[in-house]
Amino acid sequence: MNHLKASLLAGTAFAVALTGVALAQDVPREDTVIFDIDRTIRDPENFNPFTPGVKRQHGAHQTMWEPLFILNYESGEIEPWLATGFEANDAQDEWTITLRDGVAWSDGEAFNADDVVFTVQMALDNEGLSEREPATIRAQVASVEKVDDLTVTFTLNNANPRFVLENFANRIFGSFLIMPQHVWEGEDPATFAFNPPIGTGPYTMTSMATNRAIWDRNDEWWGAASGFEDLPEPLRVIFLESGGEENRAQLMVANEMDAAQAVTLGTFEAMGFQNPNVIAWFDQLPYAWPDPCARQMEFNTTVAPWDNADMRRAVEMLIDRNQIVNVAYEGTTQASRSMFVQYGAMEPFISAIEEAGNGFSADSDVDGAKAIIEAAGYTMGSDGIYELNGEDLTANIHVNSASPEYTRTIDVIVEQLNRAGISARAVPVENSVFWGEVLPLGGYDMSYSWLSCGSVNEPWASMNRYTNASIAPIGERAPGFNNTGRWDTEATAAYTEIVEQMGTMPIGDPAIVDMVAEAHGYLAAEVPFVPLVQAAKLLPFNTTYWTGWPTADNNYNHPAFWWGSAHQIIHNLERAQ
Template sequence: MLLSNRFAILSTLVLFIVALGAQPIAAQDGFDLPVPREATLVIEDTATPISIFDSFNPRIPSGNWNPNGYRQIGQEYLFYANFATGEIVPWLATGYAYNDDFTEMTLTLRDGVTWNDGEAFNADDILYTVNTILELEALSGARANQIRSATTSVSAPDDLTVVFTLNSPTPRFHYELITIVDGFTIWPEHVWVNEDPLTFQNNPPLSTAPYVLTDALTEQRAFIWERNDAWWGAAEFGLPAPQYVVYRNSSDSVDVGFELYLSGAVDRANSVNWQQMQIAQQQGDQYTYTIDVDPCPRNVYFNNARYPFTITEVRQAINLIMPRDLVANVIWQPPSEPALHPWNNWELTAQYLFDDILAEYDWSQNLDRAAELLDEAGFTVGDDGIRADADGNNMSFQIITNRPVGHEQYQIAQALADEAANLGINMTVRSLNSGAFWDLVGDADYDMASAWLCGAFLDPAAGLYDLDNGDLANAHFESEELRAAQAQITANLPDSEAAMEGYRQALTVLMREVPTMPVVQTAQLMAWNETYWTNFPTDDNLYVQPFTWWGTFYLALQELEAAQ
C-alpha cells in the first residue's frame, strides 16, 4: 500500500511538472537547461563528478573528461564499427588497402569534408597528427600509443590519400582507425601547428562534427553542444534532429535520478535500474529501453599455473558446475544470456564463432558429467565430504573478486561455490580492492578470480588470443597450439581463408581447454524517455549499439527523430 501511494504521489508530481512546461523537475537537482527543452537531447552518462571543464585534449594527462560528449558527438572519425549490424561504416575515410606484405597501408579520405571553421579537412591533418604522435612520445590516448608502435612514417601523395609505412607486416593496422568506444582523434593542422600539443587544451574543440561546444556549466556539471547547420555532411546525410545535445552528470541520488527520468528532464537516464524501468513502463509508453551487451562477458579466471587448475579435466568439471542460467536470469539484472563462448553476442564478431565447435564443447551446466570428470582425474569424495586427490590434496579454493559483497560478480562466485559444495568442492569468496585484486592476479597468486573477459572487439585475435598481453594473460595459460593459431591469424587479413583456419583452431583450444570460464553476457540497461525524441536504438530496432558513452553513438544521433 505504501509503495502504491508513493508512486501515485510521484505520478501526480510528474503531471504537475509536465503541465508547467518550461520548468522541468531538473531544477530541484540544481540543473536548469539554458536551451529550449524541446530542441535538446539530454544525456546522462555518469554519476562520477566531472572534474575537467576546460580541456579537450585526450592525449595528455587530465586533458579530457570522457563523458563530456567530445569523443561521442564532438568529433568525427575515419571509420565506425557497427557491432549491431556487423558493418564497418566509412566516414571521414572511404577505404583502405595494403601492399602485398602488409608493410604499407593506403588510406583514402572522403572528398568535401571541412572543419567547422570552413577550412578543408585533408591529408595534411592526418600527416600532422601522426607525425606529432611519432615525435612526442609523451602523447598517449586516442590511439597514439598504438599508432606510434606500428608506424615508421606517413606520407601523402595527394590531398585525399595517406600512406602509412609500418615497421612490420601488420594486416590489422586499420583497426587502429576504426572507432568503437573511442578512436583516432585527428587534429586540424592549421590550429594545432601553432600550439604545444603537450599543453594545448583545445578549448573549445574544433572538429568536423555537426555539433560545436557552446558552454561548459561547472555548477550544473554539464556540457552543451549546439548543432552547426553549416556542417559539411548536411547535404548528403541531413542534419541531426536535435538542435542541442547536453551531456551531463546523473544525480547522486538514485531516487532523484528516477524522478528526473519520469519527468522528461532527461532523454537518456544513467541511474535507472531494471526495477525502476518496469515501474516506469506502467506509467506511459514514452518510457522505453534497450538491453544490450557489453564487449566483456563476466568471467571467472582459473589460475592455470596453480595445481589442480593445471589439469584440463578439473577446469572442464568446474566449468560444468557453473549455474549460468541462474546467473543470467536471477543474479544479473536486467536479465541476460549465459556466456557459452569466450566473447560477446555481437553480429560483428559472430563470424569468428563456429557452430560445430560450440556444439562439440557444450558448456551448459551438467553436474553428473562434472562429477565423472573429477572422478576420472583422481579427485574423489573423502569421509569429510570433500574431494581430494590420491596425495590428500583437498579441493578447497578461494575465489577473489574486485567487487563488494552483494555485487553481481561476487554473487556469481558465490553461486558457483554453492553448487560446487554439492559435489564435494569447498569454495570461499573474498572481496578485495581493485589494486590488491589485480596484484594477485598478475602475480599468479590466486585460485580463481571473478571479473570479466575482454579482447574480442573487432575480432578475438586483437586481444583475447594474445597469451602475453590479452586478457588470457590473467589466466596464466600456456598453449603452443593457441600461439600457433594466433600467429597464423595475425599474419593474414581478418577475412582471409588462412585467418579463418586459425580462428577455428584458436576457438577449439579455448572451448576444449577452458583456461577461463565465461559466465554471463554483460547486459546493460539503456533507459530512454521518448517525450521529445524517438527512434532510439531499441531491442526491436537495434540499428547500432546504444551506448551513449561510445564514439559510435554518433551513428544513433543521426537517426533520432523529434516526437513533437
C-alpha cells in the same frame, strides 16, 4: 519496488530543478536531446584529448569531433565517415586512407590530409601524450605521408591487418582523433588546452561546466552542404551529470532526460511503470545490451589441482550459467556460448564453434563433473566435500569487491561448487589490489574477470590474449593482462600456432571461421578460463521527445551513447510525433 516507485514520483521536482538551468535558453525542450553522463567534468576548460582526464564523452567526440570510420557491431563493417576507404599493400605494413572530399572544420577551414599527417606526426614526436590512442599510434606507425589533399599513407613498424580497425574505427569507446593543424600548430601538445575547441561535427560548444555540457547545431555543417548526411534533427544536445541511479531515473520519468547510463532491473521496471515511453535494447528480458567484455572465471593453471585440465573441465561442467543469469543478473543477461561477446558480427564465429562441438552449455552436468573428479582419485567425505590424501578439494575465488555484480556472480558459483563437493569460498579484494596485484601477478587459484575482452567484429583480438607468446612467471606481471593464468601446454602451443596465423590474415578472410572453431576446441578441452555470461548494460532511452534509438529491432549500431560512434545515434533521432 513500491518504495522506488514512490521515490521516483517524489523526485520529479528534483529532476525539473536539476535541468532547469540548462533548458532556460532559447531552444525548446522538444528540440533538445539530453544524454546522461556518469561522472563530473573535472576540467571543463581543457579540450586536449591526448592527455589524461575526461575530455570527450561529455559530447566532444559524439557531436564535435568526428571519426574517420565507425565500426558497426551488428554487421561487422567498418563504415566510412570522414574517410571513404582504405587499403593495404600485400605485406600489410603499409596502409593508405582516402579522405572524404568537402569536409570542413566548423570555422570554415578545409579538413584534409595535412590535418591527418600533422596530428599523427604530433603523436609520434611526443612521448608525453600518454592516452591510449597516441600511444598506440607510436607503437604501430613508423612514418606518415601525405600523397595528396585526400590521401594519406602510413608505413607501419610491423604488418598489421587490423591497423584501421584498431586506430580509426571506434572499435571500443573511441578512436584516434584528428585535430586542426591551423589551430594546434606551434602549441605544446602536452599542455595545450584547445579552448575554445572546434571540430568537423554538426555541433559546436555553447557552454561547459563541471556537471553539464551544451552543444548547439551548426547549420553550416559540411555534411549537409556536401550531401553526406542531412543535418541532425536535434537543435541542441546536452550532456548532463545525473548524480546517480535514482536521480537519473527521476529525470527519465519526468521526461527531462532522453538517454541514461545503466540502471538495475528494479529501477528500469519502476521507470517503465511511471513512464511507458522508457525503452531499452530488448523490449523484454534480458532488456540489456551486452557490453563488449563478457564475464569469465580464470584458473591459475600452475596451482594444483587446477594445473590438471580434467579438473578445470569438471569445474566448468559444474557451473549452471542459467542460474547465474537468473539469480545474479535477475534475467538481464545471457549465458555465454563461447569466449566471445554475442554481437551480430561475431555470430558466424560462435555458430562455427558450436557446430564443431567446441562451445559451452548454459546448463550444468553435475554427474559428469563428479565422474571426472572421482577419476582423479577424490572421494566424497562425510561432510559432503571431496578429499584426497586427507586434504579437502578447495577453490578460493578472488573477486573484485567494487561491484555487487561481480560478488553476486561469484556467490552463486561458490554455492554451486560447494553443493557439488568442492569447498569453495569467495575472496573479495579491493579494486586497485585486484587489478594491480592479484590478476597480473597470478596471485590466485581462480578469479573473476573479463580478460577475453577485445573482439567485437573479428576473433583475433580476444583469442590472442591466451597464446603462449608472452607468458610471465608467477609473481611477474603478465603483459597486458594476457594469459594471467599462465596456460602453457602442448594444447596452448597448437592453439597459438592457429591464432598467430590468423593474426597475419586480412579481416574477413573466410578461412578464419573454421580456424576459430578449431582453436576454440583447445580452450574447450583444457579450460584455462570458464566463459560465464555476457556483461549487461541496461540502458534506458526515452521516446517522449525523440524516437530512432538503437534497439535490437532497430540495430543500425550499438547503443553506447558515450562512445564516438554516437554520431550515428544522433543522426538517427527523429522528433516524436
